[in-house]
Amino acid sequence: MTKVKIGMISFAHSHANSYLQELLVMPEVEIVGIADEERARVEAVTGNHGIAYYEDYHALLAADLDAVIICSENVHHARITMDAANAGKHVLCEKPLGITVSEMRSMIETCERNQVQLMTAFPCRYLPAVIEAKQAIDRGEIGSIIAVKGTNRGTMPGRWFIDPVLSGGGAILDHTVHVMDLMRWIVRSEPATVYAESGKLFHDIPVEDAGMVHIQFDSGVVGVIDTSWSRSKSFPFWGDVTMEIIGTEGVISIDAFAQKNEIYEDDKLKAQWSYWGDRMDSYLVQAFVQSIAEGHTVPITGEDGLQATAVALAAYESMKRKDTIAISELLEA
Structure with missing residues (x-):
């Protein structure tokens, strides 16, 4: 069997x-190495699994x-992706794909020019409930x-996620x-316009922790996304992804x-949730x-990643102008 050789960056x-x-249990994969400028973040995994470390x-x-998986801070996605493409490596990049439309365009164009694949990490497409719907x-x-x-x-993640210099935004961009x-x-239609509101409702942090993003699609369908870091530390699970799709x-x-068990233990004094269902990350990586x-x-x-992220970026522009924003304005700039 010819193995696919993969490296992980950050x-x-x-x-x-x-x-x-997921990579460790795939017989068709060889993990070549892990690169991270902060060795402490990966020392345990490289040591436990005998994987080569690169600073x-x-x-x-x-x-x-053959390929790399990039899980760096958002601000570094574009640079690392383009360096990987120029080195002839395929890329799976964590979301959001980038923090500006122009850099995401450059990522896509660089991968196309070097004839390598660019995939955006949207594992929710592989959830059974989503597929059935x-x-x-x-x-x-x-x-x-x-x-x-x-x-x-979800739960407010802290760390670099709340530093706009590294993240590019708060809960709206993240969620x-x-x-x-x-x-x-x-829906099988592209978003046309966006109107958004946000606030710092739950935490004293430098970025927004809550937002409502309203979308109208080219087809006329309207949508709204409640995006927040509103789950407290005591909440039994980190968060949710739900949708209600209304048809004629x-x-x-x-x-x-929803594929989870609820476990109650006297010594823990609160509910614990554990999964019994399918692993979306497994299907994504496969x-x-x-x-x-x-x-x-x-x-x-990469185009999927750009289009989804452009809505979040339009939301920020909407909040800045206090007005509805046409997505085409961002994409054609």
Whole structure:
């Protein structure tokens, strides 16, 4: 078996740990190395699994590998992606793809020029509830879609996520993109206009921790996303991804993380949740590896990442101007 050789760049985002666990159990994958300028972030995983450590990701890119998975701070996504593409490596990049439209365009163009794949990490597409809902909608079971209401409410992550210099934004940028990608995928229409409101309602931090993002699609469908870091430390689970899709002939409600057990223990004094269902990160990583191995286009492209992130960026512009923003204004600038 010819193995797909993969390197990982940065464990700044906690999703890197999940992706690593999935790679470790894939017989068709060889993990060449992990690069992170902060050795303490990866020392345990490199030591426990005997994976080569690189302080400088450029040295990892010079090694014999096919692809990289990037989980750095948001502000570094574009630079690392373009360096990887110029080195001839395929890329799976953590969301949001970038923090400006221009840099995301450059990421896509650099990958295309170097004939490498760029995939955006939107694992929610692989959740069973989401897949079943999309199939039902595609079969016409609720008629024509009129409106979609979504939520992505989580725990405030702290660290670099609340430093706008490294993150590019707060809860709106962090939590709009997952649900926005699902809306685009299910509605099969591009967002046309955005109006948003935000606030610091739950934490004293430098960025917003709550927002409401309103979208109108080219097709006329309207959507709204409740995006927040509103879950307290005592909340039994980190957050949610939900959608209510309203059609002319019915409604579909999605609780994307509903595959869970609720556990009550006297010594813990609060409910604990554990999963019994499918692992969305597993399907995401498998799809990336399979696309590289078989030479076909990745299922969630850089363009998908750009379009979803552009809505979050338009939300910030809407709040700045206190007005509705046309997405085309950002994309054509």
